[in-house]
Structure formats: C-alpha cells, structure tokens
Amino acid sequence: MKEFKILAVLVALVGITYYGIEPYAHSVMHPEVAAADFTFKDLKNVDTKLVGNAANGKVLVETNCVSCHGIEKAGNPAPMPAADAAAAYGVTPPDLSHAGRIYDKNYLANFIYDPVSAMHLNHKYPVGGAKQFPMPPFPLPAQDIMDMVAYLQSIAPKVADDKAGHKATFEAACGRCHNMKYASIEATTPTDSLKTYMGATPPDLSQHIKSRGEHYLHSFVNDPQVLLKGTSMPRVGLNEKAQEEVIAYMEEVGDSKKAERETIGLYVMIYTFIFAILAYLWKRKIWSEVH
Numbered sequence: 691m692k693e694f695k696i697l698a699v700l701v702a703l704v705g706i707t708y709y710g711i712e713p714y715a716h717s718v719m720h721p722e723v724a725a726a727d728f729t730f731k732d733l734k735n736v737d738t739k740l741v742g743n744a745a746n747g748k749v750l751v752e753t754n755c756v757s758c759h760g761i762e763k764a765g766n767p768a769p770m771p772a773a774d775a776a777a778a779y780g781v782t783p784p785d786l787s788h789a790g791r792i793y794d795k796n797y798l799a800n801f802i803y804d805p806v807s808a809m810h811l812n813h814k815y816p817v818g819g820a821k822q823f824p825m826p827p828f829p830l831p832a833q834d835i836m837d838m839v840a841y842l843q844s845i846a847p848k849v850a851d852d853k854a855g856h857k858a859t860f861e862a863a864c865g866r867c868h869n870m871k872y873a874s875i876e877a878t879t880p881t882d883s884l885k886t887y888m889g890a891t892p893p894d895l896s897q898h899i900k901s902r903g904e905h906y907l908h909s910f911v912n913d914p915q916v917l918l919k920g921t922s923m924p925r926v927g928l929n930e931k932a933q934e935e936v937i938a939y940m941e942e943v944g945d946s947k948k949a950e951r952e953t954i955g956l957y958v959m960i961y962t963f964i965f966a967i968l969a970y971l972w973k974r975k976i977w978s979e980v981h
C-alpha cells in the first residue's frame with residue numbers, strides 16, 4: 691500500500707508541475723494573443739458577396755496586373771527578370787498563379803483595392819507620406835475586383851496535400867522575401883534589395899518551427915503586427931488551409947524527425963508501463979516469502 695501512496699504523491703507532483711506551473715510560466719513568457727483571424731473582418735472596402743465573372747476578370751487582370759506580375763499557370767511569364775524587378779520595385783512581385791488558392795477571398799479583394807491597409811502597413815506608408823508602396827491601389831468598383839478574384843481563383847492549380855504541395859504554397863506566399871536554406875530555397879528578391887526595401891533582413895526560415903513553435907507561427911503569419919508591433923513584415927492574408935500548408939512545410943523541413951520522435955515516445959511509454967508491472971509482480975513475489 692505504501693508504494694501506491696508514494697506513487698500517488700509523485701503523480702500529483704508531476705501533474706501540478708505539468709498542468710499548472712509549466713502552462714503558467716509559459717503564459718507569462720509568451721502572453722496569450724488573440725487566435726488567428728481568417729475572416730479578415732477589419733477589411734470592408736469591397737462587397738465580397740458579389741459573384742465574380744472570371745472572363746471579365748481575365749481582361750482586367752491582363753490590363754492591370756501583368757505589367758508587374760507573372761502568372762505562369764495562365765501562360766504569362768514574369769515581365770522582367772527577378773533581379774530587375776527587385777531593382778525597380780524593391781521586392782520582386784510574386785507570380786500570381788496560386789493567388790486565388792492561397793489568399794483569403796475577402797483579403798485578396800481588399801488587398802487589390804488598398805494593399806497598404808490590407809497588409810497592415812499604414813505605419814510604414816502613411817497617407818501622403820514620402821514613401822510609396824510599390825503596388826498601386828486599384829479602387830475600382832467592387833464588381834470589377836470580384837471579377838479579378840474569380841479569375842485568379844479559376845486558374846489556380848490544385849496542389850496535393852504533400853511536401854511538394856506545401857512547398858508550392860510556401861514559395862508563392864513567402865518566397866519573395868524568405869530563404870529556406872535547408873530546402874535550398876532562395877528568396878526571389880536579392881538580399882541587398884530586400885534589406886533596403888524592408889529595413890530589416892527577412893530571416894532564413896529553416897529552423898523557425900523549432901525556435902518559435904507552431905502556435906507562435908500561426909498567430910504571427912496571420913497578423914505580424916500583433917506579436918511584433920511595428921515590424922515591416924506585411925500581413926500576408928493566407929486562408930487557413932494555405933497557412934497550415936506553409937507551417938506544415940516549415941515543419942517538414944526544419945523538424946523532419948517529429949513524427950518519428952513521437953512514435954518512439956509512445957513505445958518508450960509502453961515499455962516503461964510493462965516494465966513497471968513486471969517490477970511490481972517481482973517485488974510482491976519476493977516480499978511474500980518474507981512476510
């Protein structure tokens with residue numbers, strides 16, 4: 691009986707540390723932030739309930755967007771080499787093939803209408819300020835904007851839910867700024883241009899899944915200003931699925947042994963459990979002779 695009491699005390703102490711003290715310390719060091727918001731409800735310039743006409747959207751996109759953006763999947767190559775584009779705009783405009791798939795619809799429509807507000811970069815590009823954001827706003831009628839969104843959605847390729855698919859999403863969403871050396875991914879914008887354009891060098895993301903953890907990344911990517919006020923990293927506007935794909939990719943590259951580690955952990959626990967039972971039975975057998 692005595693052993694069971696000791697075990698109960700041990701279990702209680704471990705339980706208090708694990709479920710009480712550790713989460714408390716964690717919450718002090720990493721204050722809880724609002725959960726990621728995938729509705730982008732602060733953006734209200736465009737009535738996104740309108741049904742878009744993809745055919746008209748194609749004409750509008752070809753008139754307004756392909757002078758800066760390539761759309762490879764629709765047969766539009768980048769209008770100039772990445773380095774020249776970076777020299778002209780500060781950052782290489784991303785290829786828009788995946789835009790209709792990875793960005794939230796409400797975000798994308800409002801981003802076209804007013805990129806600076808959608809990206810939460812008003813502190814960096816105040817209205818009437820000296821610095822201009824390289825992509826101009828397109829304050830067109832809501833119907834035109836929804837037509838463009840419908841077109842971008844209609845051409846976006848489906849990608850598999852595997853490492854290659856996750857990589858495509860990462861490159862489309864983050865690849866103009868961030869390197870991922872462990873996966874041999876280099877930002878499409880040269881580092882020097884990025885530093886001048888952003889005022890900070892975007893870090894290599896190979897190991898951020900380990901240093902920051904999944905929870906932080908989910909909040910940070912959804913709205914960098916919440917966790918790092920004043921940062922020049924824009925809000926990227928990914929929908930929930932695309933954001934999960936990006937973070938899954940960061941995990942596949944930066945923490946590829948996670949699944950293996952978790953399986954081994956389970957085996958170790960089963961082993962310890964069986965061993966504990968055997969040890970207990972053995973002990974009873976020996977002591978039964980003594981009593």
Ligand code: HEC
Pocket residue numbers: 751754755756757758759779781782783784786789793801802824825826828838863924925926927
């Ligand atoms: C004068 C060049 C220019 C034109 C024209 C232009 N863009 Fe852009 N666009 C850019 C640049 C540069 C960026 C990257 C800005 C950054 O990351 O700071 C960008 C970024 C984007 C993004 C990424 C948004 C995000 O959240 O990461 C999308 C989507 C986009 N543009 C769509 C469009 C569409 C649709 C049009 C046409 C209606 C268009 N752009 C017209 C230069 C342009």
Ligand code: HEC
Pocket residue numbers: 781863864865866867868888890891892893895898902907910911918920921922923924926928936
């Ligand atoms: C237009 C360029 C740009 C794009 C696009 C971009 N980032 Fe960043 N990112 C930055 C910059 C610049 C910093 C450094 C910010 C600072 O130091 O204030 C940064 C920082 C980060 C950090 C480090 C945060 C920290 O607390 O240390 C993470 C993680 C990150 N970005 C993830 C992403 C992911 C994931 C994507 C794609 C979904 C992405 N970024 C897209 C420019 C960008």
